[in-house]
Amino acid sequence: MGLTMNVGIVGCGSIGKKRALALGQHNLLFAVDINIERAEAVAKIKGKAKVSTDFNDVIRDPCIDIVIISTTNDMLAPISRMAIQAGKHVLVEKPAAKNIKEIEGVIKAARENKGLVKVGFNLRYHPSLQKAREIVDSGKLGELMFLRGRYGHGGRVGYDKEWRANPAISGGGELIDQGVHLIDLSRWFLGEFKTVDGFSHTYFWNMPVDDNAFLSLRTKKQQVAWLHVSCTEWKNLFSLEIYGKNGKIQIDGLGGSYGTEKLVYYQMLPQMGPPETTFWEYPADDNSWNLEFSEFAESINTGKPLNGDINDAYEALKIVDKIYSFAD
Numbered sequence: 031m032g033l034t035m036n037v038g039i040v041g042c043g044s045i046g047k048k049r050a051l052a053l054g055q056h057n058l059l060f061a062v063d064i065n066i067e068r069a070e071a072v073a074k075i076k077g078k079a080k081v082s083t084d085f086n087d088v089i090r091d092p093c094i095d096i097v098i099i100s101t102t103n104d105m106l107a108p109i110s111r112m113a114i115q116a117g118k119h120v121l122v123e124k125p126a127a128k129n130i131k132e133i134e135g136v137i138k139a140a141r142e143n144k145g146l147v148k149v150g151f152n153l154r155y156h157p158s159l160q161k162a163r164e165i166v167d168s169g170k171l172g173e174l175m176f177l178r179g180r181y182g183h184g185g186r187v188g189y190d191k192e193w194r195a196n197p198a199i200s201g202g203g204e205l206i207d208q209g210v211h212l213i214d215l216s217r218w219f220l221g222e223f224k225t226v227d228g229f230s231h232t233y234f235w236n237m238p239v240d241d242n243a244f245l246s247l248r249t250k251k252q253q254v255a256w257l258h259v260s261c262t263e264w265k266n267l268f269s270l271e272i273y274g275k276n277g278k279i280q281i282d283g284l285g286g287s288y289g290t291e292k293l294v295y296y297q298m299l300p301q302m303g304p305p306e307t308t309f310w311e312y313p314a315d316d317n318s319w320n321l322e323f324s325e326f327a328e329s330i331n332t333g334k335p336l337n338g339d340i341n342d343a344y345e346a347l348k349i350v351d352k353i354y355s356f357a358d
Contacts, residue, residue: 032331038062038088040109041100042072045123045150049098050075052319056096056327060088085109089116096121096330100150103206104199107132114145119330121323123150125210126343128201130351133344140340148326151214151338155318155325158281158293159215161310162272165295166219171274174220176254178271179212182263185235189261195237203239205230206350209259212270213346214338216247216255219272222345223247223255228353234262243353277305285316 037053038060039046050058050072058076062085063069073079082088085105088097089112097113099106099122107127110120114136126149127133140147153159165171182204193199194207217223225248230240245257266287272279278296283289291312296305322338329336 032328035095035327035330036093037096037098038091038094039072039098039100040085040088041098041102041105041123042068043100045100046098047072047075048319049100049121049323052323054320054324054327056323059093060091062088086112089113089118094118096326099123102193102199103128103201107136110136110147111139114139114143114147117143117145119146119148119326121148121150121326122340124214124343125201125206125347125350126340127347128206130344130347133340133347137340137344146326146330146336147340148322148329148336149338149340149343150322151211151342152318152322153211153215153284154218154338155321156284156291156316157312157314158283158291158310159270161293162270162279162281163218165279166272166274170277170297171272171279172276173274174253175273175275176256177216177219177273178269179216179255179257180259180267180269181208181212182258182260183208183266184264185261190235190237195235195239197239200239202350202354203230203232203237203243204241204259204261205243205353206347207259207261209243209245209257209350210343210346212257212259213245213247213255213349214342215270216257217342217345220247220249220253220255222249223349224250226349226352228257228356230353230357245349245353247349285312 035056036059040062042063058079061069061073069081097118110122228245230243235241242260247255268284270281280294283291293310295308
């Protein structure tokens with residue numbers, strides 16, 4: 031099981047609460063939020079943690095091993111950097127920073143202080159994505175050719191007045207929000223992209239950030255990721271299709287409002303024609319948060335490479351920044 035870690039959470043909204051519930055054997059010692067009532071609610075999830083409205087209290091606490099940062103985007107990089115410099119390990123939510131310049135400071139601090147920085151790419155830990163990774167790694171799909179991904183959510187009254195609509199806080203719109211998840215998954219399966227093209231635009235919401243983005247990403251081997259992220263989907267949606275020379279994987283849903291998580295594997299037959307089809311459904315509660323934190327703690331204890339680290343976030347944000355630069 032490894033050593034038990036002492037954890038402090040900075041940012042106690044819905045994601046901070048999910049992180050507290052996913053700590054498993056590890057201890058929650060501190061909960062911090064600018065809203066003290068939110069901090070107190072998270073502090074009660076595992077025993078009775080200390081609470082504060084000042085993130086410096088967590089950073090200064092010598093008992094804390096890991097700082098989880100689930101704040102608005104403008105504070106992700108500054109708090110990460112300070113926590114690393116204080117000798118803590120960090121799990122920071124995606125996108126980890128507002129832009130690549132901010133994230134470069136986090137990478138520098140991690141290198142100089144030998145701290146581990148895990149980025150919250152929890153979609154990698156969803157059962158359908160784990161199964162897809164298993165099939166791809168087995169070689170059954172053959173050489174990968176391309177993938178198509180769509181990720182979107184419906185709006186709500188006042189969406190254009192929330193913090194995600196303020197570029198000074200968010201760094202951008204739908205592309206930097208849900209887009210980094212799709213970019214990360216595309217890199218996870220296809221590798222690095224040599225050519226980046228795309229377009230982001232605000233179609234519906236009255237806000238200075240994008241509500242839709244369309245991306246065409248191409249590797250050196252001409253493998254393509256064709257992606258669309260949207261907050262005018264009206265019905266929450268997740269869809270990822272991975273095409274190999276010997277078959278196809280189709281993933282739909284993430285549970286909850288996204289619909290039951292499903293994976294269909296289409297295996298090409300020697301005579302071609304209709305493929306052999308295998309279905310998996312995952313109706314259970316989302317366990318990705320638990321798996322992600324457990325693996326992070328294991329990496330700290332054993333030196334196992336991180337699955338989704340600060341460099342992955344940097345590469346995703348490089349693509350985000352490039353797409354945004356096309357609008358200048």
